[in-house]
Amino acid sequence: MRTTEQEPTFREVVHDTVDLVDVVAVAGPPVIFLAGPWAFLTLMLAAPVAVAVTLVMLFAAVAALVGLVGAVFVAPFLLVRHVRERRGAHRPTPAPAARQVVTVGRGSPNETAALGAGARL
Numbered sequence: 001m002r003t004t005e006q007e008p009t010f011r012e013v014v015h016d017t018v019d020l021v022d023v024v025a026v027a028g029p030p031v032i033f034l035a036g037p038w039a040f041l042t043l044m045l046a047a048p049v050a051v052a053v054t055l056v057m058l059f060a061a062v063a064a065l066v067g068l069v070g071a072v073f074v075a076p077f078l079l080v081r082h083v084r085e086r087r088g089a090h091r092p093t094p095a096p097a098a099r100q101v102v103t104v105g106r107g108s109p110n111e112t113a114a115l116g117a118g119a120r121l
C-alpha cells in the first residue's frame with residue numbers, strides 16, 4: 001500500500017485489484033466466483049448485451065451443428081479412401097513387360113537375331 005499522496009500508477013492499481021479479487025470470504029470461495037456471475041446477470045438485464053450474448057451463443061451452436069453434420073457426412077468417404085489406399089499398398093505390382101527394341105534401317109543378320117524372333121524390320 002502507498003503512504004504518500006501521489007497518484008497511483010497503473011501497476012499499483014492492478015496489484016490492489018488483484019488482491020481484492022483473490023480475497024477469500026470467511027471460509028468461502030474467492031470473490032471472483034461470486035462477483036463474476038453477478039456482473040454477468042447484471043449485464044444481461046441490459047437489452048443490447050442480452051441480445052449480443054444470445055446471438056453469439058446462437059452462432060456458436062449453429063457452427064457446432066454444421067461441423068457435426070459435416071463430420072457425419074464426410075466420415076464414410078474418408079473411410080472408403082483409407083481402405084482403398086490400404087488395399088493398394090498391399091496389392092503386389094506386376095513385373096513390367098519386356099521391351100523389344102527395333103532399329104530402323106538395314107542391319108546385319110546378327111543384329112536382327114539379337115532383337116528376337118518376333119521382331120521385324
